[in-house]
């Protein structure tokens with residue numbers, strides 16, 4: 476099959492670059508549509524054999540109209556209908572070519588692009604961008620329907636696959652040490668006042684420490700260079716080592732928490748996380764503890780340090796204000812209690828807080844005490860964990876919640892149904908997981 480499409484257009488001598496670009500793009504889209512029409516005609520020429528009797532004496536007997544939506548625009552096709560001269564069988568050969576569409580108008584390429592756009596941006600915005608960038612004619616509602624359809628399938632498939640993996644016997648070989656971060660992220664809901672919680676987990680392993688860039692010796696720098704560096708906020712201290720988890724996998728759902736547990740365990744097995752030498756970091760929510768116990772029982776459980784410290788610091792601040800202690804008291808108590816907790820000594824910290832309670836009740840103090848009591852089993856020596864190279868804060872997981880949920884789903888005026896939210900996060904995690912191995916600057920999906 477050989478075909479040629481030409482591009483002809485008129486331009487005025489005074490056209491600007493923008494005019495030229497616009498004209499070429501518009502004409503280009505028309506040529507692409509023509510190319511497809513011709514390609515289908517050409518293809519039909521090669522399908523002249525009668526499917527019933529196998530002879531090739533056929534004649535064209537009219538056409539059948541069909542509209543297609545493609546990445547480069549909308550086209551109207553006239554599909555030929557053949558009639559066999561021998562057995563009088565009538566058929567339309569191009570139907571076989573369009574079989575993949577299952578009676579729909581949207582081509583597979585446009586469908587894929589629409590799903591990617593719809594899971595990255597609000598639907599209206601996605602439809603406008605697609606029209607602007609590639610000339611596709613697709614409405615916001617069509618983008619929504621395609622995204623939801625694909626998302627529901629994806630969510631279902633992920634869940635089923637996870638249940639199967641969890642039910643199967645674990646691998647024999649030893650995996651790698653890594654981290655499982657689990658957290659919730661809230662969105663507005665149209666079914667539930669106060670919103671609903673999406674559950675996200677990120678499984679990461681293969682930690683690589685990146686060697687820091689060599690810092691110049693300050694004594695060799697001029698005053699001008701020093702001033703410039705300090706204006707940019709660059710420190711001259713010893714360089715900071717950065718660690719990166721080279722392999723990550725995200726899972727998320729708005730379904731009940733046990734669904735996330737299975738998804739997380741399946742993903743952990745897939746990235747090759749070794750349960751015993753891995754850690755689970757979370758903020759101490761009840762559902763997370765339950766799922767961690769069920770699916771990562773042998774891992775080390777770490778209560779997110781920043782979360783813990785925020786609660787306790789608030790109680791210290793409140794007590795100082797209520798009982799009118801001087802600022803020096805505040806600094807002193809803060810340092811002492813922080814030091815205890817950082818080394819995993821919960822008892823002296825609790826005793827200290829209780830001793831304040833005798834002098835006066837406080838809401839934050841009460842909350843901090845309950846929190847410490849409830850989270851005890853997840854608190855340990857943060858110092859030792861840090862030394863061992865484990866993450867003790869929720870940087871990895873907070874970023875995961877932001878990537879999977881917040882950037883797409885927490886925009887002004889958005890409200891979600893639970894099933895639709897699950898469909899969308901299923902797509903987002905799929906795109907993230909396939910995009911992740913690429914260089915950061917080449918990632919399409921953020």
Ligand SMILES: [Zn+2]
Pocket residue numbers: 525526527528529530559560561562563564
């Ligand atoms: Zn025939």
